Amino acid sequence: MKSKTAKKAFTIWFTAAWLLLLLTVAGGVTYAWFNFQPYTNVEPMSSVVSGGEVALLIAADPAAEFGMECRLPAASGGLNPLSTADLETFYAAVSQNRQGITNVYKNAGDQVETDTIHGVFYLKSLDDNCDVYFYQPNMSFGDDMQMLAAMRLGLRLTKGEQVQTWIFDLNTMGNTAGAATQRTTTQENVVVAGTDGAGSPAYEGDPALSMADFFAVPAAGRRDRPAAGRRALCRINADEVVTVEYWLYLEGCDDNCINTVQGREAGLQLSFAGVEAHITDGENE
Numbered sequence: 054m055k056s057k058t059a060k061k062a063f064t065i066w067f068t069a070a071w072l073l074l075l076l077t078v079a080g081g082v083t084y085a086w087f088n089f090q091p092y093t094n095v096e097p098m099s100s101v102v103s104g105g106e107v108a109l110l111i112a113a114d115p116a117a118e119f120g121m122e123c124r125l126p127a128a129s130g131g132l133n134p135l136s137t138a139d140l141e142t143f144y145a146a147v148s149q150n151r152q153g154i155t156n157v158y159k160n161a162g163d164q165v166e167t168d169t170i171h172g173v174f175y176l177k178s179l180d181d182n183c184d185v186y187f188y189q190p191n192m193s194f195g196d197d198m199q200m201l202a203a204m205r206l207g208l209r210l211t212k213g214e215q216v217q218t219w220i221f222d223l224n225t226m227g228n229t230a231g232a233a234t235q236r237t238t239t240q241e242n243v244v245v246a247g248t249d250g251a252g253s254p255a256y257e258g259d260p261a262l263s264m265a266d267f268f269a270v271p272a273a274g275r276r277d278r279p280a281a282g283r284r285a286l287c288r289i290n291a292d293e294v295v296t297v298e299y300w301l302y303l304e305g306c307d308d309n310c311i312n313t314v315q316g317r318e319a320g321l322q323l324s325f326a327g328v329e330a331h332i333t334d335g336e337n338e
Contacts, residue, residue: 108179109327115294119177132204132319133168134305135161136245138257140207140218143169144245146305147252155237155305157252158245170301170321177294183327184285185295186269191324194226194301200319202232202309205261207300210287217287222261234308244306261304269326279326288330299323 110119117123135143136158143165147157165171176185194201201223208219223229243256267286269279289295301321303310 108181109183109185109289109325110177110179112175112177115175115296119175123174131168132170132301132303133164134303134310135165135168136305137207137220137302138244138246138260140209140220140300142247143302144248144254149237153235153237154239155254158248158254159252160248165300168302171299173296173298175294175296176289176325178289178291178327180291182288182290182330184281184330185287185289186279186282186285186326186328187264187267188279188324188326189226189264189268191322192226193320193322194223195318195320196227197317197319198227198229198232199309199314200317201227202229203303203307203311203314204319205300205302205304205307206264206323207302208286209296209298211296211298212287212289212293219267219286220261221264221267223264225263225265229309232309233311233313235311236308237311238306241308244304256306259304259306269328279328281328285328285330286325289327 110121111123112119113123133145135145137143143161144158145161145164145168146155147159149155161168194204194206204223206221206223208221210217210219238254238256240256242259244259245254246257247255249255266284267282269282272278272280287295301319303314
């Protein structure tokens with residue numbers, strides 16, 4: 054095992070998941086919240102840790118040996134529009150009015166497993182404390198601007214009793230300026246947070262954040278080594294295991310989630326950087 058002194062020099066990145074999605078469309082679709090049967094061509098997800106003195110490891114099973122790479126099971130879901138404010142409850146559209154505004158929703162229930170790409174992996178830091186950031190150079194969600202504009206990435210990181218939930222838009226992962234738009238909600242920049250007995254929506258402001266604030270930055274004089282960015286996704290203490298649950302989904306209330314997003318290709322390749330963190334007295338994030 055490498056010495057603790059050597060490990061303190063680490064800044065690492067790893068590819069956490071890779072899959073390709075191919076969505077095909079059934080005919081007869083005429084409105085923005087759409088129904089179609091997705092066909093998903095998915096490669097088994099692989100995870101790789103590389104670079105520097107590795108002190109951040111990954112596994113697809115917390116009981117398995119953590120290492121520099123792991124292989125996650127292929128996803129079985131596809132992508133259909135859903136809406137969520139917190140990753141706890143997702144909502145699906147039921148009907149629209151003549152103006153194309155969705156006016157009735159339902160709890161998506163089991164649809165979440167078939168209409169999103171959902172999975173879990175585990176991170177562990179050895180000997181040292183580290184802050185975790187996205188590492189943009191190794192990340193990919195495909196290059197289709199309509200998909201990038203409409204999709205969201207949700208992360209739930211759990212360590213002990215602490216749970217941190219993040220929802221990100223993907224606009225910083227490509228040029229989405231030319232993506233087509235169409236309003237399907239009565240308010241702008243909202244998501245469905247609940248419904249009444251008739252299915253009428255209660256909206257909240259879109260919680261999606263820009264991924265850019267969570268990117269690691271190149272270390273001074275070492276562009277091949279990431280350094281701390283503006284905001285960390287989480288802190289992992291020495292020898293601690295963090296559960297990372299993720300969802301890739303189409304946010305149906307997004308103005309870009311319209312008919313033109315159908316039949317597109319998307320991808321998911323997550324990459325993270327672990328940067329050494331120093332915990333002060335009384336701090337245990």
